[in-house]
Amino acid sequence: MINRLSLDYKQLPLIATISLFVLMFSFGSVRYTGFFSAQVFLNLFIDNAFLIVIAVGMTFVIISGGIDLSVGSVIALTSMVAASLTMSAQWSPFIVIPISLLIGTVLGLVQGSLIHFYNLQPFIVTLAGMFLARGLSYVISVETIAIDHPFFSYMASTRIPLPGDTFISISVIIALIIVAIAVFIGHSTKFGRTVYAIGGSEQSAMLMGLPVGKTKVLIYTFSGFCASLAGLIFTFYMLSGYGLHANGMELDTIAAVVIGGTLLTGGAGYVAGSVVGVLILGVIQTIIVFEGTLSSWWTKIAIGVLLLLFIVLQRVIVLRSEKKQGNQ
Amino acid sequence: STDESGSNSDAENNETEETSDENAEQSESETTGEAGEKLVIGFSQVGAESEWRTANTKSIQNAIKDAGHELKFSDAQQKQENQIKAIRSFITQKVDAIVFSPVVETGFETVLQEAKDAGIPVFLADRAVDVEDDSLWVTFLGSDFVEEGRKAGRWLVEEMSDQEGPVNIVELQGTVGSAPAIDRKEGFEEIISGKDKFEIIKSQTGDFTRAKGKEVMEAFLKSEGENIDVLYSHNDDMAIGAIQAIEEYGLKPGEDIKIIGVDAVKGAFEAMAAGKMNVTIECNPLFGPQLVDLIERHFEGEELDKRIAVEESMYTMDQAEELLPTREY
Amino acid sequence: MIQSIMKSRLLWPIVILILILLINLFFDSNFFSVEVRNGHLTGSLIDILNRGAPLILISIGMTLVIATKGIDLSVGSVIAMAGAIGSMSIAGSEGAGLAPIFIAIGLTLLICTLVGGWNGLLVSRIGVQPIVATLILMVAGRGIAQLITGGQITTVYYEPYSFIGGGYLFTLPFSVFIVAAVLILAVVLTRKTALGLFIESVGSNPNASRLAGINSKNIMLMVYMFSGFCAGVGGLILSSNVMSADGNNAGLWFELDAILAVVIGGTSLMGGRFYLIGTVIGALIIQSLTTTIYSIGVPAETNLVVKAVVVLIVCLLQSPEFRKRVFGIGKVKRKGEQKAREGVTLP
Amino acid sequence: MEHIVKEFPGVKALSNVQLSLYPGEVHAIMGENGAGKSTLIKVLTGVYSIDQGDVILDGKPVSITSPLEAQNHGISTVYQEVNLCSNLSVTENIFIGREIKKRGRLSWKQMHQNAKEILAKLQLEIDVTKQLSSYSVAIQQMVAIARALNVSAKILILDEPTSSLDRDEVNQLFTVIRQLKNEGMAIIFVSHFLDQIYEVTDRLTVLRNGEWIGEYKTKEIERMDLVSKMIGKDLEEMESVSSARHEIEAKADTTALLQADQVGLAGNIEPFDLEIGKGEIVGLAGLLGSGRTELARVLFGADKADQGKIKINGKSVNFSAPRHAILNNIGFCSENRKAEGIIPELTVRENMILAIQSVYGWFRYLSKSKQSELANEYIHLLNISPANPEQLIKNLSGGNQQKVMLARWLITNPDLLILDEPTRGIDIGAKTEIMKLMSKLSKEDTSILFISSEMEEVLRTCHRIAVLRDRKKVKEFHNHEGLAQQDVMKEMAGGM
Ligand SMILES: Nc1ncnc2c1ncn2[C@@H]1O[C@H](COP(=O)(O)OP(=O)(O)OP(=O)(O)O)[C@@H](O)[C@H]1O
Ligand SMILES: Nc1ncnc2c1ncn2[C@@H]1O[C@H](COP(=O)(O)OP(=O)(O)OP(=O)(O)O)[C@@H](O)[C@H]1O
Ligand SMILES: [Mg+2]
Numbered sequence A: 001m002i003n004r005l006s007l008d009y010k011q012l013p014l015i016a017t018i019s020l021f022v023l024m025f026s027f028g029s030v031r032y033t034g035f036f037s038a039q040v041f042l043n044l045f046i047d048n049a050f051l052i053v054i055a056v057g058m059t060f061v062i063i064s065g066g067i068d069l070s071v072g073s074v075i076a077l078t079s080m081v082a083a084s085l086t087m088s089a090q091w092s093p094f095i096v097i098p099i100s101l102l103i104g105t106v107l108g109l110v111q112g113s114l115i116h117f118y119n120l121q122p123f124i125v126t127l128a129g130m131f132l133a134r135g136l137s138y139v140i141s142v143e144t145i146a147i148d149h150p151f152f153s154y155m156a157s158t159r160i161p162l163p164g165d166t167f168i169s170i171s172v173i174i175a176l177i178i179v180a181i182a183v184f185i186g187h188s189t190k191f192g193r194t195v196y197a198i199g200g201s202e203q204s205a206m207l208m209g210l211p212v213g214k215t216k217v218l219i220y221t222f223s224g225f226c227a228s229l230a231g232l233i234f235t236f237y238m239l240s241g242y243g244l245h246a247n248g249m250e251l252d253t254i255a256a257v258v259i260g261g262t263l264l265t266g267g268a269g270y271v272a273g274s275v276v277g278v279l280i281l282g283v284i285q286t287i288i289v290f291e292g293t294l295s296s297w298w299t300k301i302a303i304g305v306l307l308l309l310f311i312v313l314q315r316v317i318v319l320r321s322e323k324k325q326g327n328q
Numbered sequence B: 001s002t003d004e005s006g007s008n009s010d011a012e013n014n015e016t017e018e019t020s021d022e023n024a025e026q027s028e029s030e031t032t033g034e035a036g037e038k039l040v041i042g043f044s045q046v047g048a049e050s051e052w053r054t055a056n057t058k059s060i061q062n063a064i065k066d067a068g069h070e071l072k073f074s075d076a077q078q079k080q081e082n083q084i085k086a087i088r089s090f091i092t093q094k095v096d097a098i099v100f101s102p103v104v105e106t107g108f109e110t111v112l113q114e115a116k117d118a119g120i121p122v123f124l125a126d127r128a129v130d131v132e133d134d135s136l137w138v139t140f141l142g143s144d145f146v147e148e149g150r151k152a153g154r155w156l157v158e159e160m161s162d163q164e165g166p167v168n169i170v171e172l173q174g175t176v177g178s179a180p181a182i183d184r185k186e187g188f189e190e191i192i193s194g195k196d197k198f199e200i201i202k203s204q205t206g207d208f209t210r211a212k213g214k215e216v217m218e219a220f221l222k223s224e225g226e227n228i229d230v231l232y233s234h235n236d237d238m239a240i241g242a243i244q245a246i247e248e249y250g251l252k253p254g255e256d257i258k259i260i261g262v263d264a265v266k267g268a269f270e271a272m273a274a275g276k277m278n279v280t281i282e283c284n285p286l287f288g289p290q291l292v293d294l295i296e297r298h299f300e301g302e303e304l305d306k307r308i309a310v311e312e313s314m315y316t317m318d319q320a321e322e323l324l325p326t327r328e329y
Numbered sequence C: 001m002i003q004s005i006m007k008s009r010l011l012w013p014i015v016i017l018i019l020i021l022l023i024n025l026f027f028d029s030n031f032f033s034v035e036v037r038n039g040h041l042t043g044s045l046i047d048i049l050n051r052g053a054p055l056i057l058i059s060i061g062m063t064l065v066i067a068t069k070g071i072d073l074s075v076g077s078v079i080a081m082a083g084a085i086g087s088m089s090i091a092g093s094e095g096a097g098l099a100p101i102f103i104a105i106g107l108t109l110l111i112c113t114l115v116g117g118w119n120g121l122l123v124s125r126i127g128v129q130p131i132v133a134t135l136i137l138m139v140a141g142r143g144i145a146q147l148i149t150g151g152q153i154t155t156v157y158y159e160p161y162s163f164i165g166g167g168y169l170f171t172l173p174f175s176v177f178i179v180a181a182v183l184i185l186a187v188v189l190t191r192k193t194a195l196g197l198f199i200e201s202v203g204s205n206p207n208a209s210r211l212a213g214i215n216s217k218n219i220m221l222m223v224y225m226f227s228g229f230c231a232g233v234g235g236l237i238l239s240s241n242v243m244s245a246d247g248n249n250a251g252l253w254f255e256l257d258a259i260l261a262v263v264i265g266g267t268s269l270m271g272g273r274f275y276l277i278g279t280v281i282g283a284l285i286i287q288s289l290t291t292t293i294y295s296i297g298v299p300a301e302t303n304l305v306v307k308a309v310v311v312l313i314v315c316l317l318q319s320p321e322f323r324k325r326v327f328g329i330g331k332v333k334r335k336g337e338q339k340a341r342e343g344v345t346l347p
Numbered sequence D: 001m002e003h004i005v006k007e008f009p010g011v012k013a014l015s016n017v018q019l020s021l022y023p024g025e026v027h028a029i030m031g032e033n034g035a036g037k038s039t040l041i042k043v044l045t046g047v048y049s050i051d052q053g054d055v056i057l058d059g060k061p062v063s064i065t066s067p068l069e070a071q072n073h074g075i076s077t078v079y080q081e082v083n084l085c086s087n088l089s090v091t092e093n094i095f096i097g098r099e100i101k102k103r104g105r106l107s108w109k110q111m112h113q114n115a116k117e118i119l120a121k122l123q124l125e126i127d128v129t130k131q132l133s134s135y136s137v138a139i140q141q142m143v144a145i146a147r148a149l150n151v152s153a154k155i156l157i158l159d160e161p162t163s164s165l166d167r168d169e170v171n172q173l174f175t176v177i178r179q180l181k182n183e184g185m186a187i188i189f190v191s192h193f194l195d196q197i198y199e200v201t202d203r204l205t206v207l208r209n210g211e212w213i214g215e216y217k218t219k220e221i222e223r224m225d226l227v228s229k230m231i232g233k234d235l236e237e238m239e240s241v242s243s244a245r246h247e248i249e250a251k252a253d254t255t256a257l258l259q260a261d262q263v264g265l266a267g268n269i270e271p272f273d274l275e276i277g278k279g280e281i282v283g284l285a286g287l288l289g290s291g292r293t294e295l296a297r298v299l300f301g302a303d304k305a306d307q308g309k310i311k312i313n314g315k316s317v318n319f320s321a322p323r324h325a326i327l328n329n330i331g332f333c334s335e336n337r338k339a340e341g342i343i344p345e346l347t348v349r350e351n352m353i354l355a356i357q358s359v360y361g362w363f364r365y366l367s368k369s370k371q372s373e374l375a376n377e378y379i380h381l382l383n384i385s386p387a388n389p390e391q392l393i394k395n396l397s398g399g400n401q402q403k404v405m406l407a408r409w410l411i412t413n414p415d416l417l418i419l420d421e422p423t424r425g426i427d428i429g430a431k432t433e434i435m436k437l438m439s440k441l442s443k444e445d446t447s448i449l450f451i452s453s454e455m456e457e458v459l460r461t462c463h464r465i466a467v468l469r470d471r472k473k474v475k476e477f478h479n480h481e482g483l484a485q486q487d488v489m490k491e492m493a494g495g496m
């Protein structure tokens, strides 16, 4: 009894988030014709597969009490490298893809090492990483490179049909696989739990004899990997490399993760939550498109207002039930 | 005002239902509707990153509304992914036609294909897309940035013909990587590259904004000072910022430094009227009516060429005075 | 004396600042020269001060926010709003006396402070995480700014307005005086009263602070309001500088530069101790870097790479471990030790 | 360990200290606050690097560079303060780092099971799936011990494990210690309680501000000269301690300062009545988790009471935040100095004046000179070492931090001072000082609500004793001569 309660209590933000997502979706459904359809829901995944993937990496970073601003730019860099190698250098995807994946991973590794060994503040290191990655993609080329290659086109356009003549894309599958893996890592591996411990108190974690350094470096490496994987998905999505791709996406990601109930101060959060967070942002976007009357500035304001509504509601729910918790 | 917009869009929704239903049958058998029929047009705009863009948005929105069609507008906030999402949802909303100004030329293959499969005609406004299969869109109506660059170059060559070199040019680029920035640079260089009396001594991005334009120009003046003869700015806003910088530096914009801008926004005319700017190459955003006309002609079954240019010209200092009152953006 | 300088955390920022300036000297021999031209002190150094003014102001506000373990992403948008409000409220009052400008300034600063207060309320009363709380305004703020200007870049023709950002006083740019005023205000408020102590203690251990009777909610509210105020002033300077308001682009990405400045200045994002002067130097470093990039003719597409490299060098130079490892000052202290020393308590 | 030297900027924490430890013995490290006990332990377990000297394990010199390595060398440690991750469940805190796996994935069922068993050894029955943070310091300390016991180690190090434990828990711990000792484990034990030292340890090493004083067989050294070795001077204070009890003459006709009438907070503490007279010292007795802290927190407004009313000097007040209580001249020294006490980033001076300053408000700022004056006064009074008001408090030893916390509240000279485990981790010398201070304050009409896990302390100093059980006030004793410890104990345990 107590047992279940306490679990609920821990996952409360998550539950609150999910129910609010449902609320928003149904709001859209009653308000707009054609909104309430399986495909609209699936499009949330298709259009945000890459966001889901970075959010997963970011979740670990944030749970450990850090932050990674470089992800957006890494997407741009990856897409750029992938594009230029496939088009200009005419390399086969089976070389290009590993290389692209390596980029973010290596950058992450470097960032992690800097943060750990010279204990620099993650915010700044990854900010530098952000500048660097975007800068490098400009250096490769300021112009956008369209990718015209059977493999990429296949990845882009293949539709995996689902019952009720709906469909999803390959990217969605990749994203979901990553999520599954991440959930496993987070909940039932030594590494995952160490991440939470570091987030709780790095000093204690160190005194408890946990491999703090190794873990921290790994966290950023993983995030880097996710970023470049997301970069590939993004490249499939856009079929092009471009230095301005995913501009400012790091903030969307952080927002998604935090909305998903992860504490920016570290120590608490769920990968699943972040996924819902992404979906929430997606729904907000969709609602606005369906609204179809908003001027550029009203769009911005609307996004802000919806965010606000959501966050405040979430807080209220959580506070409420925390009170209940105390009283039972 | 939100609930207000809410209510009227509610009203629209009912209409959407009918139209989209009719349209559903249509798209089965590619029968284009007969003239004057009320269309639902989805318009996905890049954003509102500049005055020019806002004017362009207004023009297209009004043109569509005035023609009695229903408009579904979506602003991509300068993000390609948003634009793709928008087009997707236009498709799920079964609009009759899609108009959009791509954020970049690349990367719209997939979604355009989806639009085609759904039998929805796509009209490109202002910017092209580079896609092999040009059956994916009906026509592209917009300005040719490279040509604008060339115009600027030609004017300069003309202007400087009697002067013997060297002519030192500083360039204020647009946002790094953006199509206008790349093309206007290319076109301009293409013209002057031949003549060796022209030299671009400094080139830096000013992000299309006044503030940056001013700041960068200051830096240029600091390092180059008097021996700058010409400023070529990828848009008027940066030029206007630069003009302030030049004045503060103590030189006469328009005389000591010849100034070329692109866009022909109102501000540029004011500057030219005041003799502070020499020329602006028009990049006309007000092609809404032209566009709507094209759409309707398409639905009347007319074949359109793939590339239709917007009528544009070039304005110099001496025309500015009388044109100024007529400029609406 | 030398000792105390060597120890001071300002040492490295200052060194870096000087380095960057020296690089300029290398490209432009009379970089440091400052002469009076038509009654104005001119020279690259003055320019850097002048251009840097908005960033410095905003970083000052940001410093206090960060000292409370918070962060304010909305400053960029507040800048845009400030510009919009300022220039709209002044539009069409050409020729009218000085009254309009004071009204405009007053109105703008008031609203911006309230906007900051809004952030503060979300954070302190509702308990929203700062980064999200301020993200809301970061998004919506720009929208509001554009709403005010109707998406146009509204040009201001009312001359006095240009004085804020472009005017000169005693041969110095007026903005310099504004910065000085705000800086002094901040220093006095935080060091001559107990505010500084309270801010640091709230940032360092909110729980304990509450039990010690500090009203942390109001402290937080205050710092966010101040941050909003600073952003407002900065916004006015920026828009007056170009005599126009650009809802979409004014102050874009300023938040990141500001945070960067704060951290370079020695304030930790984990809250606690804060160093206003350090922040100012941090902001100056960033500004001189930008100016340098423009004036020594770095190709536009490599700007970011250069910036990244410099930022990294700056951080590394500030990390004791790095200095020890590289310059071999003393023996390398072990990670564990470092952590323990930083760690919350030492048994 | 031989000739260990450890310096911190400004302080020489250890100079030429040695320590030898044999299998199957319990070895105590004794010393005043700031003597260097914890530092020695941290050096031994690789938290700090050694400046000089070397560590020899099983005959061969080893260099341990991190707690992780220490564990791999079979050294299992409970550091002073609770160094666990309060965001994790109790189980995780016990197992993290050495989780139980089944088919590549962690098996939580198994771990929860084992966690229960291990805690059972310490006679603690709590919901192991709950977050650690939901438990009191005492519980957390028990969990920390459980974690250390969970490994098959050669050496077990316990730095002040008993500082906030009650008698029963201590006994439990000792039975476990003896058992491990018989299994041949070597144990280092740090405590400021002489009785405990004499109860479990075989040998002891005495440190005095960083110096190695000597090593003795526990049986062979007299309490008195042990203490004098630690303090460095013979102390007649000890007499005054033992005689302290007689000092409390029951206060005649105390006018009530604070009256709590059916005050309670659902889920924390049942409604209770409590009256504290001017200058009266009221003690709270209770077992671990009996709700003493909760009661205190409710009175102070740290947790807002959801029923009943509180009167101060007859007029009823309503504390919704600590601030209000403080403005009514109430002070509260929390039992959890790490989480609710010190402001780590600030100096000793700033930590001391924080409360008084918050009373003054932000505008009336104490002049730096005044601050230093106050700081130095109390540093002297409580002999805090190092006696430097500008030292960052996080660099002070545990006991010294505790003293600073006391100073913070003494400076405000409140009408009512709530002390929750104020003597936690404080050495005997300082303890006697504090006891004296309390009776002095009470003479000056300052009332005190005193919570301590040490019955003796409570009996020695309090005029009245309120007993709590299961978050409920069950009885009140007047502390006259006749009152025997057992009576109180009975009530605490449940009056059987
Ligand atoms: N990181 C540090 N920086 C500076 N001084 C330190 C640091 N750690 C400990 N000290 C100093 O070293 C001395 C020994 O501290 P230590 O914690 O070992 O004392 P202790 O014997 O554990 O006292 P207690 O009984 O209160 O725990 C103290 O004077 C303390 O101020
Ligand atoms: N035996 C227990 N079982 C479950 N929870 C407990 C137990 N003991 C303490 N707790 C938790 O610890 C919290 C604090 O208890 P509290 O500190 O008020 O008791 P206490 O008498 O002060 O004991 P302590 O000696 O730890 O101060 C309680 O809210 C309760 O949740
Ligand atoms: Mg100790």
Ligand SMILES: [Mg+2]
Binding pocket: D136, D292, D293, D294, D335, D420
């Ligand atoms: Mg307690």
